[in-house]
Amino acid sequence: MDWNGWPKRFIRNASMRRLGSGRVLAAAAGIWAAVAVVSVMAGADLSGVSPEIRKEVLWNLRLPRVLLAALVGAALSTAGAVFQGLFRNPLADPFVIGVSGGAALAAVLSIVLGASATVLGLAPVAAAAFVGGLLAAGVVYRLARVRGRVPLPTLLLAGFAVGALASAFLSVLLVAASRSWSEIVLWLMGSLAHTDAWSRLRIMGPAVVLAMGLAAIYARDLNMFLLGEESARHLGVEVERAKRMLLVAGAVATAAAVAVGGIIGFVGLVVPNLARALVGPDHRDVLPVSAAAGAVLVSLADLGARCAAPPLELPIGAITALAGAPFFLWVLRRKARS
Amino acid sequence: MKDALLKLESVSCAYDGPTVVEGVSLEVRAGEFVAIAGPNGSGKTTLLRAASRAMAPRSGRVLLDGRDLYEETDAKSAARRLAVVPQDAVVEFDFLALEIVLMGRYPHLGRFDAETERDREAARQAMERTDTWELRDRPITELSGGERRRVLMARALAQEAQILLLDEPTSHLDIHFQVEILRLLKNHVDAGGASVAVMHDLNLAAAFASRVVLLQEGRVTGEGPPREMLVEEKLKSVFGPHLEVRAHPDGGPLVLPRIP
Numbered sequence: 001m002d003w004n005g006w007p008k009r010f011i012r013n014a015s016m017r018r019l020g021s022g023r024v025l026a027a028a029a030g031i032w033a034a035v036a037v038v039s040v041m042a043g044a045d046l047s048g049v050s051p052e053i054r055k056e057v058l059w060n061l062r063l064p065r066v067l068l069a070a071l072v073g074a075a076l077s078t079a080g081a082v083f084q085g086l087f088r089n090p091l092a093d094p095f096v097i098g099v100s101g102g103a104a105l106a107a108v109l110s111i112v113l114g115a116s117a118t119v120l121g122l123a124p125v126a127a128a129a130f131v132g133g134l135l136a137a138g139v140v141y142r143l144a145r146v147r148g149r150v151p152l153p154t155l156l157l158a159g160f161a162v163g164a165l166a167s168a169f170l171s172v173l174l175v176a177a178s179r180s181w182s183e184i185v186l187w188l189m190g191s192l193a194h195t196d197a198w199s200r201l202r203i204m205g206p207a208v209v210l211a212m213g214l215a216a217i218y219a220r221d222l223n224m225f226l227l228g229e230e231s232a233r234h235l236g237v238e239v240e241r242a243k244r245m246l247l248v249a250g251a252v253a254t255a256a257a258v259a260v261g262g263i264i265g266f267v268g269l270v271v272p273n274l275a276r277a278l279v280g281p282d283h284r285d286v287l288p289v290s291a292a293a294g295a296v297l298v299s300l301a302d303l304g305a306r307c308a309a310p311p312l313e314l315p316i317g318a319i320t321a322l323a324g325a326p327f328f329l330w331v332l333r334r335k336a337r338s
Numbered sequence: 339m340k341d342a343l344l345k346l347e348s349v350s351c352a353y354d355g356p357t358v359v360e361g362v363s364l365e366v367r368a369g370e371f372v373a374i375a376g377p378n379g380s381g382k383t384t385l386l387r388a389a390s391r392a393m394a395p396r397s398g399r400v401l402l403d404g405r406d407l408y409e410e411t412d413a414k415s416a417a418r419r420l421a422v423v424p425q426d427a428v429v430e431f432d433f434l435a436l437e438i439v440l441m442g443r444y445p446h447l448g449r450f451d452a453e454t455e456r457d458r459e460a461a462r463q464a465m466e467r468t469d470t471w472e473l474r475d476r477p478i479t480e481l482s483g484g485e486r487r488r489v490l491m492a493r494a495l496a497q498e499a500q501i502l503l504l505d506e507p508t509s510h511l512d513i514h515f516q517v518e519i520l521r522l523l524k525n526h527v528d529a530g531g532a533s534v535a536v537m538h539d540l541n542l543a544a545a546f547a548s549r550v551v552l553l554q555e556g557r558v559t560g561e562g563p564p565r566e567m568l569v570e571e572k573l574k575s576v577f578g579p580h581l582e583v584r585a586h587p588d589g590g591p592l593v594l595p596r597i598p
Contacts, residue, residue, distance in 0.1 A: 088430050217449065224441060226431050230392050231424060235497070236417030236445035281431035 019278050021285035028292035032070060035299045039066040042307050064197035068260055069302040070295035071201065072192065073267060075208040075257035077294025080268030081275065081286050082215050082250040085222040086243065087152055090276075094254040094268035097159035097247065101166030102136020103129040103258040108170055108184050112177040121199035125187060126259045130204070133255030136162055141247060150243060152229065189315035190262035192302050204256040211253035212291060218245050219283040226281065264317045266324035267294055267301075270331075277331060297323075340367045341404070343501055343532050344389060344420070349398035350556075351381070351388050357396065358384045360556040366501065371527045372534045373543035373564075376553030377577055382536040383425075383505055385553065389534065390422045390503050402501075417445035421494035423504040426486070432477035435489045439465055439474075442496030464495035467522060469515075483510035491519060495526075502526060504535040508542060520546045540593040544568050544586070552576050568593060 040062045046054045079094035087096065094100070110128035119127035140162050144155040174184065194200060215222075221242040224232035233239045257264070275289040301319040308314055342365035351359040359381040366372055374382050387393040389400055391407050400407040402419055421442070429438070442464070443457040465471040468488045478486060487510045494502060502523065508516040516539070523533045524546050537543045543550055543564060550567040552560040554576050560567050568591040570583040579596070586592035 085431075090430065220444065220447075220449075223433075224444060226433065227427050227429060227438070227441070228424075230387075231422075231427055233392055233413065234390060234417065234422040234424075235441060235493075236414035238413045276431065281433050282437065 018280040021279045021289050024278055024289050025292050028289070028296050032292070032296045032299060035296060035303060036066045036070075039069075039299065039303050039306075042303065044310075060198065061195070064201055065192055065194070065302065066299055067201055068192050068194070068197050069299040071205060071208055072257045072261040072264060073271075073294035073296070073298025074212065074291040075204075075253040075294075076264065076268040076298070077271035077275075077290040078208075078212050078215055078287060079250040079253040079257070080294075081272035081283065081290040082222065082246050082253075083268075084272050085283055085286075086225055086246055086250070087156055088226055088228070090273055091269065092156075093265075094250065094257070095163070095263070095265075096156060097251065098136040098140045098162035098166065099133040099251055099254040100258055100263050101163035101170075102139075103133035103255060104188060104263060105166040105170050105173075106132020106135070107187055107262075108173050108177075111180050111183055111187070112173055120203055121196070122203050122259075123194070123196055123200075126200060126204075129262075130207075130255050130259035133258055134251060136166060137247065137251035137255070141244075149240060152243075155247075186315070187262050190264040190317035191313070192261050192305075192316060193313060194260070200260045204260050207256045208253055211249045211256070212287070214245055214249040215253075215287055216284075218242055218249070219287055222246060222283040223281075262317070264298065264320055266317075266320045266328075267298055270324045270328045271297060273328070273331060340369075342367055342401070343403060344534070345401040345404075346385075346389060347399045347401065349385075349388055349395040349400060351384050351393060352396050358556050359388065359395075361398070362553075362556070362558055363398075364389075364551065364558070364561075366532050366534055368500070368530050368532055369527055369548075370532050371523060371546060371548045372532075372551060373537045373547035373549070374534065374551045374553055375537055375540060375543060375567075375576075380553045381556040382553055384556075386422075386503055386505055386534070386536055390420060391416050392422075414445045417497060417499070419499050420501045420503065421497040421499035423491050423494045423502065423507055425505045425509060426483065427490055429478045429486075432479045434475050435470060435478055435481065435485075435492075436461065436465070436474035438478050438489055439470075439492045439496050442493040445497060460498060461492075461496045464492040465489075467495060468492040469518065484512060484515060487511060488515065488519070491522070495522075500531050502531065502533045502535075504533065506538060507535050508537070508539060516542060540568055540573070541586075541591075544590045544593070565590060 040058055046057060076094050083092040083094060083096055084090050107125045107129040110124045115124035117124060140158045141150065144150050144158040221237050224235055224237045229239055271294045272286060272290045275286045275293055279285040279289050301323065302316050304319045305314045305316040344366040346362055346364040348361045348363050349359060350357050350361055362385060374385065376382050388395050394408045402411055402416060405411055407416060439461045440453055440457065443453060443460060465474060468491045470488045470492050473481060473485055478489065507519050511519060520542055527533050547564055550564050551558055552567055559576060560572055568583060573581055573583065582594055582596045584592045584594060
């Protein structure tokens with residue numbers, strides 16, 4: 001049979017240039033491996049130190065740190081892609097349904113209260129952030145549900161409202177807890193410098209993998225959502241269940257990322273847009289490509305945070321915004337021109 | 339008489355306020371092309387939503403193949419029996435026309451299935467029948483309103499459902515494609531399918547529909563063959579005075595606007 005223009009991998013329309021996601025994934029893997037090697041090598045000179053300390057630095061600080069960066073990047077980008085698809089809005093980001101607000105509030109609360117007990121080997125701040133983020137998402141979902149249905153615009157507004165409420169409480173806490181300011185501000189700006197990176201990886205790694213898997217299972221449903229909720233329903237999507245699953249996936253990925261890395265902005269907004277520009281809008285391609293590209297970019301940004309102005313560490317959130325914003329504008333303008 | 343494929347039993351619908359559809363009963367059988375006509379705000383689209391598993395009626399029942407559409411039919415099996423062509427779809431992401439049409443295969447695919455040759459073939463045929471195959475690798479965002487409309491029509495055909503529900507299938511279309519789309523529906527019906535279409539153009543309804551349902555303020559005020567429904571007295575009581583009905587040269591009714 002003559003499949004002119006089929007399969008879509010070979011589509012080369014003047015207005016559409018799409019790469020196969022396989023090639024993009026392979027390229028991302030290669031680039032990440034290179035970044036990882038550089039990240040483990042880069043930093044203070046270890047030639048004069050004892051083998052034990054060198055092993056400690058390489059094996060327990062730098063290696064888990066670059067893995068953590070990859071995890072956070074993949075999680076935020078997956079969540080961004082899920083929420084952008086669900087809300088049919090390329091400007092949605094992982095923080096739209098209040099996860100970051102809830103996580104920040106809970107994290108700061110744990111700092112202010114001086115919580116010290118670890119949870120499953122996880123630092124109290126990280127555990128609090130994870131739980132707080134999920135709680136906020138749950139509250140938002142519950143608030144938006146009317147007669148068994150969760151209209152997406154309502155969900156979006158409830159997310160904004162809960163986020164605003166959380167940040168109001170946060171402000172009050174900040175004033176009340178001036179002694180812990182530096183710790184709080186550092187957490188809020190986001191950082192991947194942790195001495196317990198391995199235990200963070202052990203707990204949040206599986207959570208993120210599960211969330212990504214769940215999102216992947218519902219990737220086709222997410223495509224249907226892009227035509228509108230009612231159209232998706234007409235095509236046979238169990239809309240409310242799909243919505244619930246996708247929200248769980250996005251919320252878990254976001255909460256996990258925030259728990260281990262604080263609030264790192266812009267990644268979840270920019271990376272899915274980049275992925276769509278590369279491979280087209282099909283979420284079966286967008287989700288894996290976003291995850292891979294996010295892993296690469298956050299790893300790179302963290303390398304920059306560590307090495308741009310030694311011995312100072314720059315906040316990684318500042319790096320991602322610094323690099324992400326101009327790039328985003330460039331993509332926007334290019335798109336507007338075509 | 340054949341069993342009804344789709345049956346509405348005194349269906350009433352309301353959004354948050356007053357009822358928009360009030361006690362509507364309707365049966366659709368294989369081989370029938372039912373046109374729903376009525377003034378703006380008479381509940382046509384709401385009726386279509388109730389019949390398409392998008393909005394549960396406040397009272398009454400909708401039966402698909404004798405089973406309750408909301409209580410006893412899951413989304414996927416409903417979508418294999420019943421395809422909907424919406425008035426328009428706003429698509430923010432630049433899917434290609436072919437990808438949009440392939441989405442019509444969703445109800446035929448398991449969660450982990452990839453589209454097969456069979457699905458691609460169904461999509462291709464649907465696009466050829468709606469004259470959109472040439473548009474297949476154009477992004478949906480770049481198509482004109484009429485082209486997008488035909489792609490949505492192709493998506494519904496790719497679903498291979500026996501029942502087609504359409505909300506103003508000819509809006510945004512030029513006169514050539516208005517006739518083409520309605521001919522397509524006619525063929526679908528002649529091949530054993532059924533169509534229910536909300537229609538504003540009464541003359542096209544007269545030419546193609548086997549039955550016209552007049553809707554006024556959410557109630558059915560008349561139902562029957564176009565010849566019996568599209569008469570001046572009836573239409574004026576539904577639509578007001580600015581119209582007149584003449585005899586079409588082909589024999590049927592011809593509804594014209596009357597400028598006072």
